[in-house]
Amino acid sequence: MLTGAKFSFKMGPVRAAWALLSLAPLFVLGVPPIWTQPEQVHLSYPGEPGSMLVTWTTFNKTESKVEYGLLGGRLFEMTATGDATLFVDSGEEKRKMFIHRVTLTGLKAASTYVYHCGSNDGWSDVFFFTALNDSTRFSPRFALYGDLGNENPQSLARLQKETQLSMYDAILHIGDFAYDMHEDNARIGDEFMRQVESIAAYVPYMTCPGNHEATYNFSNYRNRFSMPGKTESLWYSWNLGSAHIISLSTEVYFYLQFGLELLFKQYEWLRKDLEEANKPENRAVRPWIITMGHRPMYCSDDDQDDCTTFDSYVRRGRNDTKPTAPGLEDLFYRYGVDVELWAHEHTYERLWPVYGDKVFNGSKEQPYVNPKAPVHIITGSAGCREKTDRFNPNPKEWSAFRSTDYGYTRMHVVNSTHLYLEQVSDDQYGKVIDSIWVVKEKHGYSSWF
Numbered sequence: 001m002l003t004g005a006k007f008s009f010k011m012g013p014v015r016a017a018w019a020l021l022s023l024a025p026l027f028v029l030g031v032p033p034i035w036t037q038p039e040q041v042h043l044s045y046p047g048e049p050g051s052m053l054v055t056w057t058t059f060n061k062t063e064s065k066v067e068y069g070l071l072g073g074r075l076f077e078m079t080a081t082g083d084a085t086l087f088v089d090s091g092e093e094k095r096k097m098f099i100h101r102v103t104l105t106g107l108k109a110a111s112t113y114v115y116h117c118g119s120n121d122g123w124s125d126v127f128f129f130t131a132l133n134d135s136t137r138f139s140p141r142f143a144l145y146g147d148l149g150n151e152n153p154q155s156l157a158r159l160q161k162e163t164q165l166s167m168y169d170a171i172l173h174i175g176d177f178a179y180d181m182h183e184d185n186a187r188i189g190d191e192f193m194r195q196v197e198s199i200a201a202y203v204p205y206m207t208c209p210g211n212h213e214a215t216y217n218f219s220n221y222r223n224r225f226s227m228p229g230k231t232e233s234l235w236y237s238w239n240l241g242s243a244h245i246i247s248l249s250t251e252v253y254f255y256l257q258f259g260l261e262l263l264f265k266q267y268e269w270l271r272k273d274l275e276e277a278n279k280p281e282n283r284a285v286r287p288w289i290i291t292m293g294h295r296p297m298y299c300s301d302d303d304q305d306d307c308t309t310f311d312s313y314v315r316r317g318r319n320d321t322k323p324t325a326p327g328l329e330d331l332f333y334r335y336g337v338d339v340e341l342w343a344h345e346h347t348y349e350r351l352w353p354v355y356g357d358k359v360f361n362g363s364k365e366q367p368y369v370n371p372k373a374p375v376h377i378i379t380g381s382a383g384c385r386e387k388t389d390r391f392n393p394n395p396k397e398w399s400a401f402r403s404t405d406y407g408y409t410r411m412h413v414v415n416s417t418h419l420y421l422e423q424v425s426d427d428q429y430g431k432v433i434d435s436i437w438v439v440k441e442k443h444g445y446s447s448w449f
Contacts, residue, residue, distance in 0.1 A: 034060055035060045036062045036122045037124075038056045038058055038122060038124040039057055039193075039197070040055075040056055040194055040197060041056045041117060041127065041201040042055050042193065042196070042197065042200030042201060042225075043129055043200060043201060043202070043204050044225070044228075045132060045170065045206065046226075046228050047228035047229070049132075049134035050105060050107045051107065052103070052104045052107060052132075053102070054082075054101070054103075055224075055226045056099075056117050056118075057099055057193070057224075058084070058097070058118075059096070059097050059098070060121075061084060062118070062119040063081070063119035063120070063121070064082040064083055064100040064117075065079060065082075065102065066079070066102045066104060066115055066116070067079050067117075067123075068113050068114065068115035068116075070113060071114050071128060076114075076115075076116070080102050080105075082102030082103065083100070084098040084099060084100045084101075085099045085223070089182065089185055089216075090182070090216040090219060091182060091184075091185035092185060095185050095186055097186075100117070101226055108131060109133045109134050110130060110131065110133045111130065111131050112128055112129070112130045113128060114128045115127055115129070125201075127202060129203060132170075135241075136241065136242050137241070137242070139412065139413060139414050140240045140241045140243070140412075140413050141410065141411070141412045142170050142171065142172055142412075142413075143159060143172070143409070143410055144173075144174060144292070144379055144410075145172075145173065145379050145381075145382035145408035146176050146210060146342075146344060147175070147210070147343050147381070147383075148173065148176070148177065148383060149176075149177075149178060149385050149386075150179060150188050151384070152384055152385050152387070153383045154383030154406035154426045155408045156195065156196075156382075158424070159171075159199055159408065168410075169240070170203055170240065171203055171205045172206050172292055172341065173206070174210075174292050174343040175212075175250075175293075175294030176210035176344065176384070177207075177210070177212065177213065178193075178212075179385050180215065181212075181224070182216060182219075182220050189220050189224065193224065206247065207221075207227060208249060209221050209234060209249050210250075210251065210294035210343065211251060214251060217258050218234070218251070218258070222234070227247065234262075235248045235249055235269060237273050241286075242286055242287055243290050244277045245291075246273060246274075246289070246290070246291045247292050248266060248292070248293045248328075249266060249293070249294075250293045250344075251294065251295075252266050253325065254295075254306075254313065260321060260325075263325050267328075267331070270328070270331060271331060274289070274331070274332075274335035275335070277289055277335070278335050278444060278445075283444055287416045287417075287443040287444075288338050288413055288416070288419060289335070289337045289338055289339075290337075290338060290339045290340075290413075291340045292340075292342075293340075294343055295307065295342065296314070296340075296343075297315035297328070297342070298312075298354060298357075299345045299347075300392045300395035301345045301347060301349075301389045301390065301391055301392065302389070302392040303345070305345070310357065315327050315329045329355065329356070332374060333373070333445075334445060336443055337374050338375065338443060339375050339377070339419065339421075340375070340376045341377050341379065341409075342376065342377065342378045342379070342380075343378065343379055344378075345378050346380050346381050346386060346388045346389040347380065347402065347403065347404050348378065348381050348401075348405070348409070348434070349378040349401070349403075350378075350401040350402075350423075350434060350436065351375070351376040351378075351400055352397075352398050352399075353368070353372060353373040353375055354376060354398040355448075357396070357398070358398070359397055359398050360372035360373035366439075367400075368436050368439065369437075369439045370439065370442070370447065371438070372448050375438055377421060379423070381403075381406050388406065391404065401434045403434065405425040405426065406425070407423055407425045407427070407433070408426075409421060409423050417439060417440055417441055419437070419439075420437055421435065422435035
């Protein structure tokens with residue numbers, strides 16, 4: 001009896017342990033994971049020479065720190081700190097994320113830096129970037145495109161490789177990201193930002209909003225990106241080499257429910273910015289004025305979109321608002337904008353110099369040498385789930401070259417008089433299928449005459 005009693009006593013704790021182990025999965029499921037590892041790292045240029053802004057995401061609150069150093073020097077010998085902003089997505093789950101921002105200053109122009117970001121709770125991979133050259137004689141190279149999605153991102157792999165080969169000084173993403181960032185309670189946005197990290201963590205990734213960002217009043221776009229100025233990345237300008245680059249929101253013409261005043265506020269900002277850029281002392285050192293906005297003023301796509309009508313809102317404004325909303329074509333023409341970059345249409349289209357729906361070539365033999373109107377490029381075929389668009393079989397006379405290949409555009413601002421553009425076809429394994437030189441011996445409104 002005594003032996004049996006001892007045996008029963010010893011089995012009690014064993015059975016209790018097995019019972020606890022059987023409940024372990026329930027305990028584990030009840031504890032949320034700790035998400036302090038940085039992800040979605042991307043750079044942007046704050047607009048001040050010798051600076052770079054690093055942005056990333058964590059899902060728990062941590063410190064915001066970047067450790068960096070010159071390539072070939074002591075690794076991570078410098079440290080910069082910033083802060084994190086809580087972003088609560090407006091989807092059903094109300095997912096929370098922390099957007100970290102740290103600005104690096106005092107960078108040596110054209111020098112390459114190695115960096116990682118995060119905190120002692122977790123560090124990102126190691127990346128590198130080259131500080132932008134602030135000389136007006138610098139000849140920057142860009143990749144530019146719009147309408148790049150998480151699904152079917154046809155051009156992404158080539159862009160990733162070329163960026164890491166240091167072919168570009170900056171990337172211009174001209175609206176429409178992820179398709180769409182808000183979907184699946186913003187998880188699609190997270191995945192897209194992870195995908196483009198292999199581009200955006202190496203060069204400034206400069207953006208403008210498109211129609212696919214409109215959900216919840218553009219909240220995913222406004223919170224995830226960190227462009228210059230204080231307009232939540234909706235419109236801004238910056239300088240690089242001999243170019244003054246203006247990013248704008250065409251969407252203020254279409255989403256009036258978010259505030260008609262935004263349309264007028266942007267227009268007045270554009271007018272003042274262009275006026276400043278056209279001061280003789282400014283235009284002399286940065287003669288090229290280049291704009292980027294999502295929805296084009298002109299296009300020959302067959303989808304009944306804004307640019308397929310003569311009275312395009314972006315180009316001509318809206319007369320169904322009080323007061324009447326002004327368009328952008330006359331404003332850009334009056335201040336001598338040289339090149340206008342667009343996306344939205346899932347095609348590539350190059351236009352002859354155009355104003356008021358009419359062609360104003362420099363000459364018949366050399367249309368882009370001293371053109372008499374702005375040059376428009378539409379580059380929205382980087383790849384998304386909506387595939388490419390169809391063209392109208394009977395385009396207007398201002399349509400110079402069209403392609404439905406997936407691809408993206410390269411731009412090289414060579415000097416104060418020469419600018420080069422070429423279109424890369426991803427369908428044709430990186431072949432350049434179109435190219436032009438824009439040559440301007442004189443800039444500004446007077447150059448049209």
